[in-house]
Amino acid sequence: MTADERQARLAAFMTERFGVEADPWPDGGPIVPVEQHVALAAALQAELGYTLYVYCVASHWPDETPKGGDLIPEHYEVATGLRSVGAGSHVAMWRVSVPVGAGVPTLADLFAGADWQEREQYDLVGVVFDDHPDLRRLMLPEEWVGHPLRKDYAIETGHLPWR
Amino acid sequence: MNPWLHGALYGVVLLAVLMTIVAWATWFERKFAGRMQSRMGPTIVGWAGLLQPISDAFKLLQKEDIVPARADKTLFNLAPPLTLFFALAVAAVVPFSPGLLASDMDVGVLYILALSGLTVFPIWTAGWASNNKYALLGGMRAVAQGISYEIPLLMAAAVPIVLAGTMSLGGIVEFQVQHGWLIWWPPGPGLFAFIIFLLAALAEGNRIPFDIPEAESELVSGPSTEYTGIKFGLFYLGEYVHTMISGAVMSALFFGGWDGPFAPGLHWMVFKTLFFFVVLLWMRWSLVRYRPDQLMAICWKYLVPASLVVLLWAAVTVVGGPA
């Protein structure tokens, strides 16, 4: 099966099972309700053969008012990617959006690799993952204050007595 | 001559000669390893880097002497000299040519085995006294390894004793001068005993592939991790002396000691000793190391039974065989 065929099958599957609009299919995958995050990953892993855990990317979006639009409140977006293995390998990607303070359900029960990836995103971006077995900082020291990849974190923040 | 005076004089001379040889043995090892690895080795300090060992010694001499705060100070300071002492003490009974030895004990071989059994104690002491987990692990490994390999070492050393009918090292060499080297004659037990002895001596001397107590890639530097300056230098020296002396013991036990044509006995003995030193170096720079449990398995599963069989073979040979 080629990557295009897989993409078409994925779109059909997600429309059918999770009510995601197949057209237009945005870059980075469609936005899926948070409650369906784990169910979707489990279905993709078990039924469509997306068994390779690829990435988990969280991004921070502060309050923003686009021109002539309404205020988009501060939120986190977590993008997840799973890959099918072998010929015509294809990445199934989708995103979930959560307000600051709310958590994203963890995928660590399905994919062992989600453990560290989610810890890293928690450490750097500040998204909390609910029911994570071991949610600690991964990159920065335990005593660190703040989450550097948030947009309100200054890049040159000092840390006495070292910098 | 008064045996005490003789022993003292000979000891001083032997110490001076041995230390000089060992100092340049480190230079030789670095050159040799360099050549094996398509490098040059030391070239800048002195002609062909010949002054490198002296430079290292002066450097080590002036380094700060650190004793870790929570170390056991007495034992910590005692371990390095003891290492060197036990290694050197073995040299007392090694005959370099007829009559040229500090003391021709009747129980020379037993004395060597007893002392080489003791060599693990300073290592263990160092590991325990350093109050460092890597050193402790190294010390524990050294003890486990030392105790296990003591048995095949002893059994293998018993083969020349049985064949020559004496425990004096000088006597064993004398026997070989008359009857031929033990590794060849009587055929069989000598050769196998030598292989077992070589493996066990490698393990006793903590050389690759059996250098698990030091194991730089796992245990940083093993028992000597916390030692600075000249104390580390003593460890280093002890290791080389031990290697050198085991080469000498091997040539005395199995390769006829000073026996050889054309040249005086001393030359032959030194030549054979250095030859074994090079063989050990060669193995060191071309093999990777075993894991501790595999090391134990080799000893208890293969070497101990094999050494028993070889010893029995030797006994049978003596009673009814060609000797």
Add this chain to the structure above:
Amino acid sequence: MAVKANIDSGRWGDPYLDLSTYTADADLMELNMGPQHPSTHGVFRVVLWLDGETIVKAVPHPGYLHRGVEKLCEKLTYVQITPIVDKNDYVAPMLNEQAVNMAVEQLMGIEVPRRARWLRTLLAELQRVASHLLWLGTFGIDLGGALGGGTSLFMYCFRERELIMDLFEGLTGSRFHYNTHTVGGNRHDVPAGWAEQVKQVLTFIERHIDEYVAVLDHPIFEQRTMNVGVIDAELALGLGLTGPVLRASGVDHDLRRDAPYHAYDEIDFKVPIAHGGDCYARYEVRVAEMRESIRMARDLIDGLPEGPLVGARPIKTPVQVKIKSGQAYVALETPRGELGTYVIAGGDNRNASPYRFKIRPPSLHSVSALPWVLPGHQVSDVVAILGSLDPIMGEVDR
């Protein structure tokens, strides 16, 4: 669910083991390996709980080289990012450059000229050989120690690696961080006589690979690596392991063949796999890959097409590369596995910077296998397993 079942059945080690429930014969010993340790391949720390010499639980701590590259990239323009990502996987910088430039090209819809695609493929394969050589050498040190046979292997491997560094220096003027890829093509064209030099070097290395295999072909090496650090296919997939580590677990997956980019769909190559899942299988796969890469590089240098290295509208200033919006995930196969770049466009500098720039490092996933694999092994196996995973800390921590 699946993860927990596998832990409970004892197939995988338990990273979440509660030590108070563990009953040892004597007290457990807590051993801290790193962050400065001779064989942690950089600054990496593993805390081990030992029962005797057997590992009960392992807790790795990365992050000692966390340089905030992702935050820095949000401040820089797309063109400026290229030399920054060189320093992530510093053993294969070429592929890092390619990864970020491919992502930008995809977002902007730029077509790369055929010659540039072939040259990129060639550089990627040469870099793969160099990287695997470095891995083989350091793996030797891990097993044989800094004062032993391992060092000899290390020296041989570095001798050959230097030749590839010379090739890159001849092409780009720099030994290490090349900055030779740019959005839409390559900066440096092949100099005169370079192709001949490449062929000579490849012949030389190919001959010497047989020597390394001969050096390692003895029972000690086999005993140290066989059945040590076994990662089964299910764990490897769940952890997101890719590249040689995944292929050593018996999964036939290679982005070069399965999701072709550059010129990989135009050339013919085999993807070596092994089924053991242990350190020896990973060694086998990497050595086979080295041979295959040399063969590919030879084909590539012979078939290098004529033509321009950059497109019709070359990028002259950094601010020319502007992307209003969009997200893209682009991946390629580095010597360590799938290196992905996730870019959310539309950031600072009037859209000339990314809003969020995430690198998906294969090494981080490899290292995350440690707590699952290490329990039950000995202290000595830690260095063998860590070495066989081939992590690069610059990439793990970024």
Add this chain to the structure above:
Amino acid sequence: MAVDDPGRSYSHPLFDTLERFPGLDLATTTADKLLNWGARNSLWIFPMATSCCGIEFMASAASRVDFDRMGSFTRATPRQADVMVVAGTITVKMAPRVKRLWDQMPEPKWCVAMGSCAISGDFYRDIYSVIPGIDTVIPVDVYVPGCPPNPEALMAGLLVLQEKIALKTAGLKTVPAGRPETAKMISPRIKRVGHPDRMPEIDAAQCAQAMSLDLTEPPDLLAAFTAAQAAAKAAREAAEAAAADAAAADEKGGEA
């Protein structure tokens, strides 16, 4: 190096004994030359290799460059090393460990900062987690610039270090080199070790954190640091004003 070094800060059984006998001065002066020769020709290296420069460091140990030629090789434990080669970026998480390992090395010891990350932090210098140059933590003797420096450059750096050690016997001053702080480069908040403006509180806090490895930012240090920076700025402005006044007075005097 050490015998007639009045500033010797460490204990050594041999030298301590020698110093008790004043008549031995002459002998020790001669011996000092020999010891210095030994020290500079046997530089055992402790590689603080963190990133890219670490690979080039390995290349310098390998066949083509091979610093074993001049008697240098690497030791994995700081206790047996003379030179710490800091090769690569040092992060806030790593810095206390570097400091601690440096403190574990026995005197006399030297530090080589290899590569621009270790020298100044390079382009990571403004990032929250990277320290702007290793010389804000430990004193550096030789800087080897490059990103990363070629193996030959590291070799040259070690030769420079040898010359520097030799100068010590000739009675010449060997203070740590000190990175030139040009006008264009923004000087880091924390001054390098030995800089006249460096606050002693910083030293104390770095030592304390190197021992405890607890990286919490000390709140009182932050307040003191801000106050000291303000005071230093005021003093600098006052000095500039005074200089301007003096220049003006000179001008007036010239006119008169």
